[in-house]
Amino acid sequence: MPRQRIVIHRARADQARAKPTDYSTIGFGRWFTDHFFATEFDRENGWHLTRIEPWRLLQIDAAAICLHYGQEVFEGLKAYRGKDGGIYLFRWRKNAARLRSSAKRLMMECVDEEFFGQAVKSLVLLERDWVPADPECSLYIRPTLIATDPFLGVRPGDEYAFYIIVGPVGAYYPEGFNPISIWVSDEDVRAVRGGLGEAKTAANYAHSLCAQQKARQLGYTQVLWLDAIEHRWVEEVGTMNIFFRLRDEVITPPLAGTILPGVTRDSVIAICKRWGLTVTERMISIDEVMETIASGEMQEVFGTGTAAVISPVGALSYKGEEVAIGGRRTGELGARLYGYIARLQRGEEPDELGWVERIDELDAEQVARGEE
Numbered sequence: 174m175p176r177q178r179i180v181i182h183r184a185r186a187d188q189a190r191a192k193p194t195d196y197s198t199i200g201f202g203r204w205f206t207d208h209f210f211a212t213e214f215d216r217e218n219g220w221h222l223t224r225i226e227p228w229r230l231l232q233i234d235a236a237a238i239c240l241h242y243g244q245e246v247f248e249g250l251k252a253y254r255g256k257d258g259g260i261y262l263f264r265w266r267k268n269a270a271r272l273r274s275s276a277k278r279l280m281m282e283c284v285d286e287e288f289f290g291q292a293v294k295s296l297v298l299l300e301r302d303w304v305p306a307d308p309e310c311s312l313y314i315r316p317t318l319i320a321t322d323p324f325l326g327v328r329p330g331d332e333y334a335f336y337i338i339v340g341p342v343g344a345y346y347p348e349g350f351n352p353i354s355i356w357v358s359d360e361d362v363r364a365v366r367g368g369l370g371e372a373k374t375a376a377n378y379a380h381s382l383c384a385q386q387k388a389r390q391l392g393y394t395q396v397l398w399l400d401a402i403e404h405r406w407v408e409e410v411g412t413m414n415i416f417f418r419l420r421d422e423v424i425t426p427p428l429a430g431t432i433l434p435g436v437t438r439d440s441v442i443a444i445c446k447r448w449g450l451t452v453t454e455r456m457i458s459i460d461e462v463m464e465t466i467a468s469g470e471m472q473e474v475f476g477t478g479t480a481a482v483i484s485p486v487g488a489l490s491y492k493g494e495e496v497a498i499g500g501r502r503t504g505e506l507g508a509r510l511y512g513y514i515a516r517l518q519r520g521e522e523p524d525e526l527g528w529v530e531r532i533d534e535l536d537a538e539q540v541a542r543g544e545e
């Protein structure tokens with residue numbers, strides 16, 4: 174698919190939305206900008222009606238397939254503001270590729286990688302004033318793909334909409350970079366082999382709400398999921414992949430179909446290897462985790478994801494027993510990774526792996542015309 178032409182309809186002054194006045198309290202997922210990107214697909218025209226327009230309610234048929242049968246996939250990435258004022262994207266091609274594999278799993282049409290990048294860049298550039306300068310904050314980017322044909326009956330859609338919304342965000346967890354407490358679900362499971370676990374799709378999250386509520390009621394922030402068959406092997410956390418630092422080895426469960434292949438997970442593995450650490454992708458049982466925490470051999474546990482980058486885990490609760498990890502303090506490796514990745518994402522570290530793209534020198538209109 175060649176580059177598309179994105180038509181930009183700018184918001185009038187009276188359509189501008191209020192910007193946050195205090196970035197320290199913006200939280201996550203509450204603020205959105207003045208415009209959104211959208212493009213539509215049907216069998217006759219392919220992707221068409223490609224535009225950026227002022228924020229408005231979406232118009233969607235009440236019978237749209239996505240609303241009834243869950244054909245929806247999404248992505249999450251960020252644009253970062255560096256100390257130099259530059260605007261940076263981090264490994265966006267990984268998100269474009271993952272959107273495509275999620276879409277394929279759900280039998281959906283999808284935009285190609287170049288078109289994805291063009292759309293993300295032109296929207297972020299148009300909203301450049303919304304990219305926060307505060308180093309704790311960033312502009313969250315939510316690409317979304319839905320089946321829109323009005324039809325009741327179970328079959329893949331023939332019509333799709335791909336849209337992108339963006340908004341400034343602060344810390345994902347109210348705890349900030351302080352360790353979170355996690356509850357291990359030994360009944361509800363997140364994903365089964367052959368299921369949807371690998372896809373970033375709404376169903377996985379709708380399905381997790383029940384266990385999430387149990388965790389909350391017991392005073393925990395997130396759920397740690399175990400495998401669906403033996404309820405024994407650690408998989409991942411609600412919205413994060415999980416890492417263990419055990420006897421100086423960095424361990425994370427392998428991607429075997431039930432775990433979301435996180436971009437941050439991939440980055441952490443590559444960085445730890447470059448730092449000379451032993452990284453092992455292997456199955457790890459909850460018994461091994463609990464025993465090595467109790468014996469003091471478990472040095473650190475942390476989650477990884479775009480929203481929080483690194484989220485130290487200070488305590489785990491399993492079958493009514495709570496164990497504290499590393500004195501409930503942020504671990505050394507987690508802190509080092511957080512600092513390094515956060516600086517890398519803002520153009521403040523040498524980009525040896527070619528993961529970072531500075532985009533603020535580009536012009537929104539030019540990118541929209543496909544002339545980047």
Ligand SMILES: *Cc1c(COP(=O)(O)O)cnc(C)c1O
Pocket residue numbers: 249373409410411412413414433434435436437438477478479480
């Ligand atoms: C998005 C997500 C992650 C993290 O992926 P990143 O690409 O690192 O943001 C991990 N697990 C689940 C279930 C997710 O939805």
